[in-house]
Amino acid sequence: MSASARRPPAADDSQKDDSQRRQKEMIARHFDRLAAAPETGEKCAYTFVPGNLTELLLSFDILPVLPEINALQSAMRGKSAEYIAVAERLGHSEDVCTYVKSDIGMLRSGNVGPTGQRLPKPDVLLLSYTGCFTFMKWFELLREEYACPVVMLHVPYQSDGRITDAMRRYVVAQLREKVIPALESATGRAYDEDRLKEHLTRSAEAEDDLVWVLQSAKNVPSPIDAYFGAVYYLGPIFSSFRGTGDAVAYYRTLRAEIAERVRLGKGPVTPDGDGGEERFRVVVEGPPNWTSFRQLWKMFSDEGAVAVASTYAKVGGVYDLGFRHDPSRPLESLAEYCLGCYTNLSLPTRIDLLSRYISEYRADGFLINSIKSCNSFSAGQLHILREVEARSATPGGFFESDLVDPRYFSAANIKNRLESYFQMLGQKRAGRAR
Numbered sequence: 001m002s003a004s005a006r007r008p009p010a011a012d013d014s015q016k017d018d019s020q021r022r023q024k025e026m027i028a029r030h031f032d033r034l035a036a037a038p039e040t041g042e043k044c045a046y047t048f049v050p051g052n053l054t055e056l057l058l059s060f061d062i063l064p065v066l067p068e069i070n071a072l073q074s075a076m077r078g079k080s081a082e083y084i085a086v087a088e089r090l091g092h093s094e095d096v097c098t099y100v101k102s103d104i105g106m107l108r109s110g111n112v113g114p115t116g117q118r119l120p121k122p123d124v125l126l127l128s129y130t131g132c133f134t135f136m137k138w139f140e141l142l143r144e145e146y147a148c149p150v151v152m153l154h155v156p157y158q159s160d161g162r163i164t165d166a167m168r169r170y171v172v173a174q175l176r177e178k179v180i181p182a183l184e185s186a187t188g189r190a191y192d193e194d195r196l197k198e199h200l201t202r203s204a205e206a207e208d209d210l211v212w213v214l215q216s217a218k219n220v221p222s223p224i225d226a227y228f229g230a231v232y233y234l235g236p237i238f239s240s241f242r243g244t245g246d247a248v249a250y251y252r253t254l255r256a257e258i259a260e261r262v263r264l265g266k267g268p269v270t271p272d273g274d275g276g277e278e279r280f281r282v283v284v285e286g287p288p289n290w291t292s293f294r295q296l297w298k299m300f301s302d303e304g305a306v307a308v309a310s311t312y313a314k315v316g317g318v319y320d321l322g323f324r325h326d327p328s329r330p331l332e333s334l335a336e337y338c339l340g341c342y343t344n345l346s347l348p349t350r351i352d353l354l355s356r357y358i359s360e361y362r363a364d365g366f367l368i369n370s371i372k373s374c375n376s377f378s379a380g381q382l383h384i385l386r387e388v389e390a391r392s393a394t395p396g397g398f399f400e401s402d403l404v405d406p407r408y409f410s411a412a413n414i415k416n417r418l419e420s421y422f423q424m425l426g427q428k429r430a431g432r433a434r
């Protein structure tokens with residue numbers, strides 16, 4: 001669930017930061033390897049972002065393919081409408097998650113990925129089930145398309161807002177008894193825990209730097225936009241690179257670049273380059289819209305609104321609450337990662353998290369982007385809105401769009417809603433100053 005293969009805001013390579021160039025090269029190499037996999041014999045697994053087991057896959061030299069990321073990148077390339085139409089002609093209803101329909105449409109249109117290269121068929125479908133029922137139905141559909149083994153890791157929902165020993169043991173047992181044997185069988189290689197530990201060590205290092213970058217938004221002005229801009233920063237760690245030396249180098253470079261912005265007192269990069277005055281600091285809940293990503297971002301940046309924290313930036317791991325992959329407890333640590341994913345958190349936990357962000361990041365308000373086709377995020381968001389408003393004494397705003405279906409992005413309505421909201425924040429501030 002990141003936009004990693006898309007270009008960050010800079011217009012051409014000469015304007016890009018080192019981190020952007022580095023990420024672009026990493027992605028190009030990854031997709032080259034995937035495209036060549038049928039000839040080279042490299043194995044690949046299709047798997048989801050939340051609860052991904054990237055380090056374990058890498059320890060078997062398996063290349064991950066993330067269908068959600070392919071879907072969002074299809075949207076940013078203007079391809080998702082046509083893919084969704086293909087899926088709907090096949091009988092998928094209008095209400096189905098549009099990531100699924102975009103993926104199925106892409107698959108039926110030649111399975112050409114975000115870099116224009118054909119994706120290989122999976123050698124294994126690895127389903128980490130973390131809170132969203134759609135994940136399961138999605139892989140049932142893929143199972144019909146490919147003659148490969150399917151392995152499911154069932155992750156218990158955090159209904160009480162905590163991870164118990166029994167939950168951890170249950171996930172570890174599945175890793176040992178189901179997932180690892182399936183990967184051994186798919187690759188013909190034995191599980192190598194020392195290799196897994198090496199990858200986990202690198203993950204923790206990159207996670208430290210990512211958290212530093214996200215928390216740099218506590219500065220005034222914030223040097224980053226933690227919703228739109230963060231999408232680019234999350235690419236490597238949410239996708240195929242967590243646990244690699246490339247990811248460590250990327251986050252080290254990014255951290256240095258953001259530290260320099262802090263030193264210079266600069267705000268975030270926006271679609272128009274360096275941002276102007278920071279007028280409003282907001283926390284955002286819900287995934288972004290990908291078909292009109294820059295247009296929506298501009299609706300914020302034109303108002304001087306900067307997202308200082310977002311829950312979407314935690315969808316591949318809530319690292320800022322302290323979790324790190326831990327090489328001294330490899331499988332336990334993977335289990336805790338899966339259990340702690342944002343999609344696996346209860347409504348009260350999400351309300352706590354949003355309220356905490358508003359306070360810690362000194363936000364003026366919070367906005368919910370309610371995604372039509374993502375029940376996992378959207379169910380309960382009106383309740384979240386009321387609770388967070390009451391708890392934080394901070395005004396919330398609500399608008400609706402979709403992930404990758406352009407039919408559900410109504411620019412005029414959203415702009416109107418956002419302008420009214422920011423106007424209201426401005427009036428409140430003026431009232432306090434009188």
Ligand code: SF4
Binds near residue numbers: 374
């Ligand atoms: S419903 Fe939401 S969380 Fe579930 S697969 Fe679709 S986008 Fe992801």
